């Protein structure tokens with residue numbers, strides 16, 4: 254199954270930075286999966302697929318989203334790139350005939366996060382933010398966050414939101430309401446404990 258997904262990824266991304274990012278995320282995702290008890294092969298598939306729709310133009314993204322009857326919010330309409338996870342998740346079913354709810358959810362939520370995510374979705378969300386791709390800018394805050402693994406993974410998870418929010422705010426970009434809701438939810442110790450256990 255991995256082989257056919259990889260072929261699809263190569264077809265969509267070619268030999269680009271995005272492809273190398275994808276492979277780095279896939280390796281990182283397996284390592285995070287082992288920390289929180291998620292199936293390695295299935296998260297690998299989720300990670301391989303996660304950015305396959307990333308290169309689509311805004312027009313094509315909206316048209317794919319409409320085709321799959323994806324709910325398009327006001328912010329998504331303004332920034333169709335935010336739909337790339339959901340489009341890729343639908344491709345997994347439509348074009349590769351892989352029907353797996355956890356993989357689907359993980360791909361859908363990898364950019365914004367959400368309240369009440371499953372463990373696989375959490376692992377991919379983290380992997381996407383902390384994987385180091387050759388040639389990419391690596392700042393100190395990322396290196397410090399990586400040092401917290403594996404023991405303080407819940408802090409790394411929260412750091413992913415702050416890192417992403419900081420980037421968006423520094424660039425005067427709106428924060429997706431789903432991400433704000435997720436942040437407010439996971440700030441509560443009891444909600445973090447559902448995912449990572451009592452610390």
Ligand SMILES: Nc1ncnc2c1ncn2[C@@H]1O[C@H](COP(=O)(O)OP(=O)(O)O)[C@@H](O)[C@H]1O
Nearest residue numbers: 334335363364365417421426427428429430432
């Ligand atoms: N939580 C968010 N709220 C609003 N916009 C976001 C959020 N996360 C990411 N974005 C926007 O969507 C784009 C794509 O996100 P993502 O795929 O995570 O980033 P990249 O692939 O560029 O590292 C980002 O460049 C950013 O502008």
